[in-house]
Amino acid sequence: MSYPFRRLALAGAAAGLLALTACSSADAGGGEALDPEADLSEQTLTVSIWADYYPEDLAAQFEEATGVKTTIVNHTTNEDIVAKLTASADSGIDVAFVSGQYAQALGEQGLLAELDKALIPNEKNLYPEALELAYDEGNVYSEPYAWGTTGLCYRPDLTGFAPTSWNDLLAPKPELVGKTTMLSTDRWLAMPALKALGYSVNTTDDAELAEAQAQLIETKPTLLAYDDTTFYSKLVSGEAAMVEAWDGWCNYGIAEDPTIEFVVPDEGADLWVDTMTVLESSQNKEAAMAFLNYILDPEVQTWVAENILYKVPNQAAMEALDPALLESYPTLGITVDELFEQEVIVDLGEDSLKYVDLNSEVLATN
Amino acid sequence: MADPITRPRRRFRGILVPLWLGYVFLYLPILVVVIMSFNDSENLFVWRGFSLRWYPEVFADGALMQGLGNTLVVATGATAIATVLGTLLAYGIQHYTRGGFVRAFAIAPAILPDLLLGIGLLTLFALLGITLGLHSVILAHAVFATAFVTAIVLARMASIDPSLEEASRDLGAGPVRTFLKVTLPQLAPGIVAGALLAFTLSLDEFVIAFFTTAPTQPTLPIVIYSMVRFGVTPEVNALATLLLFVSVVTVIAAQRLTRLTGSSK
């Protein structure tokens, strides 16, 4: 090792140690009590939510209700927000919306604040099932915002038949080649292949994952594109005939073209939960808890559900939903029991990297 | 003109055909964007009649306006740093270095892949625990902007008369004084050009900002990127048309200005 290189290495190691100690000291500060009497109007709140996944004037409404000056910023995927949360000690975000398995992982990393339930009395409005989800039992780090499942969203006039199996997507009929899209984010890329093969969405078995990966690589040339954000508009425009979609997002397509339908294939799918979490680095934890509590208010969550057309895990809110909506958007009518027939995605610790590698290898195959 | 013999032979105008084809290629997408910005329909593939309704929406869109504000702050900050550092560097390189190493080093950020700079800086900021924000983008943009300013000022320096500097020194002025009183005024056009280029490049820079921006303070290209990923709305087309309009006006104004200053010489 030459001298300057060694110096750089030492500097790097020293800085790394510093970062580590900074992390663990933040951990230690986890349990500090929040002040229920804190003057919220003194606090400001930055919330990161998926784009188009909340009522447009949510920030303004919350500000009016509580006096907290609120800014909402957007992310496009779980990976996107997690990369930003982990890239620097303080991302400036107070509340982050992430899927359940990410809430679990971030919580284990000490990046999330434990929720102060005294400040979130509206938790009582949730379905009892929503307090026992495998990724965060007892809702220690997260409160659910919306939930649902994943399936096939399609245009019967273009497919000519009603798909019932993931294989209708993975090995499409010749006339559908080049007319389908799949999700490519996180665990949803592998999910259809795993389910079609009869495996768990949480499998860590190398052979099973390899089999799924081979299937996905075989499917790749038959796809129009991978699409996590605009698949419904590809259906509406007719570029695609059938897409892998989250149930709620299929509704965006149905809103523009009522002939579009959604089906959960016979092999089953996942139960995903999009959650609200409070960052440990937040300087405005009281306001953050107030935000979670505000969302869980039945009236607010009904308003949210009617805006985003996703099911919400709030019993009172779902019961108050406009029946006309259930008529137009059948996925909103999927019952909790039906939902819980699907498999909850959980974080797999170090084994999560297997999925990360599967994704990059499938996507890198040209 | 009247005498056909002395009139220069007309070149074959067919040579202009590829030029026009090139312009069609360059302007067709822009034409589409501009036309669609006046489309009343929300669906980008269907024309439903002329409307100006998307333009007020651009200004009403909080995210876009915030992004625009951030971009202006970043471009101004990065340009300020780069102009000072780049000018000093160019002067230092021209006067005090013999080999090409310092020169190559100073100009390297202009040639290095932006991807490398972006992730390198992200890594550095993460390692030092520096919170991302506008300051991190300003620093990152200042790196490549410094290279461009240095290159342009160096080019200008090559064309100025060194005897004036020598005279100044012979009269007892130190290097700093000579630099401020003699060199700087002569370099001014180069410095202004470098600063303008730095500002322009920063305005539309995406990759480096993508890696170094804070999620809470995105620059305009980052905002547009996340909008485009969810499908372009007519609003984005209106914004693009406005940006184009501002640039055309700026270019024309700059042309006029240079012509004025050029004729006053």
Add this chain to the structure above:
Amino acid sequence: MTTTSHEATPGVRASRARRGLAPVPFLAPGMIFLIVFMAIPVGLLAFYTFFKRGRFGGLVFEFTLDNWVKLTEPLYLGVIAQSIGMALVVTLLALALGYPMAYAIAGLSPKWRTVALIAVVLPFWTNFLVRTYAWILLLNNAGLVNQALQGLGIIDDPISMLYTPQAIAIGLLYMYLPLMVLPLYASLQQLDPSLREAATNLGANPWRAFRTVTLPLSLPGALTGCVFVFVPAMSNFVIPELIGGGKTIMVGNLVRDQFFEARDWPFGATLALLLTIILVLVIVLQSAVSRRVTEGGRRG
């Protein structure tokens, strides 16, 4: 876009005699800035390539050569080869389209030259993402190009052009064409028209005059243009994502994904360094060829 000639000014060299500490205020601020924010970040990446990844990005301080070994997997070699191929195709297309454009511009009257040049650069002045997106509108099955082809009766059914490697090539060509035209124009415009005329007067036909006089002299400009196009085309990741539909991946996407999706910073850094090494080799090659051409020109 450095269109500078780095000729040393002879007279200034005399001042060397009394340098002492004089260069410090001029060179130190910029050099320190660039060392901290360019050299160290790049060095840091090089350092990272020898360590294991942390689960949430960052790294674990455990020495490994795995990242470099992983590069040799056919999967990644394939992506790298494909990116080189794509950048090469785009560069050649840009040369084929840009050369006649630059040649035509150089032949215009000075007034029109300025207008024509500004017209080449102007598209650069609106957001590049929006310009890229416009191609989605154009190449779509229901898009303008298909409608035009169908209207002209050339095709019956729309052909899928979007989300293909060809669409990516068009997008990249569109993006970087001006970077080819500008340096080509700069070298063509320096040509003394009398040279060409002399050749023609001496009986050479226009093609021969072009080949023996214009072409060799414009070669440095062409080479510069090729580098200007090749380098960014190879590392672009937005165009493959937006108009390639995520199906065709280039090195840039791999690097981005390692950082933001896979959170494998060490491997991402390894890929980025390899990319940089390839691009630096291209630049070195370009300057070597270009020097030989100019020297050959002087000697011959």
